[in-house]
Amino acid sequence: MTAVRLGLLLLGCLATNTLAAQLAATDGRIRVQLMSRDAVTLSSEVAAKIARLPVQEGASFSKGQALVEFDCSGFRAQLNKAQASLDAARQLVKVNARLAELNSIGALELTQAEGKAKESAAEVSYMHSVVSKCVISAPFAGRVAKRIAAQHQYVNPGMPILELVDSGPLELRMLLPSKWLAWLKPGVRFNVQVDELDRNLPASINRLGARIDPVSQSVSATGTMEAQDAALLPGMSGWAAFNPPK
Missing domain, CATH: 2.40.50.100 (RNA polymerase II/Efflux pump adaptor protein, barrel-sandwich hybrid domain)
Structure with a gap:
């Protein structure tokens, strides 16, 4: 995309947002989209x-x-091998510790056995971590x-x-005229006409955006449907009808 085309596209988007804000200021209707809270x-x-x-x-x-469940037979075999190595290393530490008490071996042999046990324990811990990823919940x-x-x-x-x-209540995403902030607060109720269902449903403002767009003079807002409806799906859109004070 050339710089000229990109510039025209941006200007078009800004003009659309500004026009939407102006229309909303006159009749209180805003385009909204239904979205899942978590995706x-x-x-x-x-x-x-x-x-x-x-x-x-x-x-x-x-x-x-x-x-999702994965075929992790190979990883589980590696875990069993690592556990067997750890058991053997711990047994060697016990034997060497006893021999050190009897002055039959030096401190170096005991230190090496303890280091091998720590290395084997780390390998077991790593393989446990890998195997735990074999099921996605x-x-x-x-x-x-x-x-x-x-x-x-x-x-x-x-x-x-x-x-x-x-599967929780869907959220409504919209852009509102910034001048509405004089009266618009979380908890303000409005109605949503859902295009795909041709139904009018109640909703309320949940939270407002943290900043105002200086070009379109709009602020983002999120609303919540007041009742769960199995017919509502993410991606649906419609018109939100507000009653701004005169």
Whole structure:
């Protein structure tokens, strides 16, 4: 995109925001978008094959539910090996400590045995950390927005697998005229006409933005639907109707 086209695009966006603010100031209606409070993409932290991916797109899940399970038989074998090495190293420390008491070995041998035990303990701790990443649990209750990977697929660390959205009350994102700050406060109620449902639903202001856009003379605001409705989905949009004081 050339600098000229980029400049025209920015001017167009600013003009649109300014026009929206001017229209809102006259009839109290604002365009809003429904969004989830929490949305996250789950990614793999290990290089492994997906053994189970039990949730489908659109499916609901509860907090803590296992959403992805990897085939970590190789990692668990390494953990068992590391644990066996640690047990042997600790036994050697006991033997060398007793021999040192009898002056049968020097301090160096005992120190070396203790160092080996610490090294083995660190390896066990690391493998425990790796194995703990073989199951990805849901960070919150919600729904699966998109399945990016598939069961039996081999993934590398950082590869996205699932996109999640929370199932709590949806938030409403909007830009409001900054002059409304004279009366607009958290808790102010308004109605939302949702385009996709052709329904009018109650909502209220939850929080206001931390700064004002000096060009469009607008401030960002977040509202909350006052009642949960299974028909409402993230990405829907509509009109928020306010009643500014005269």
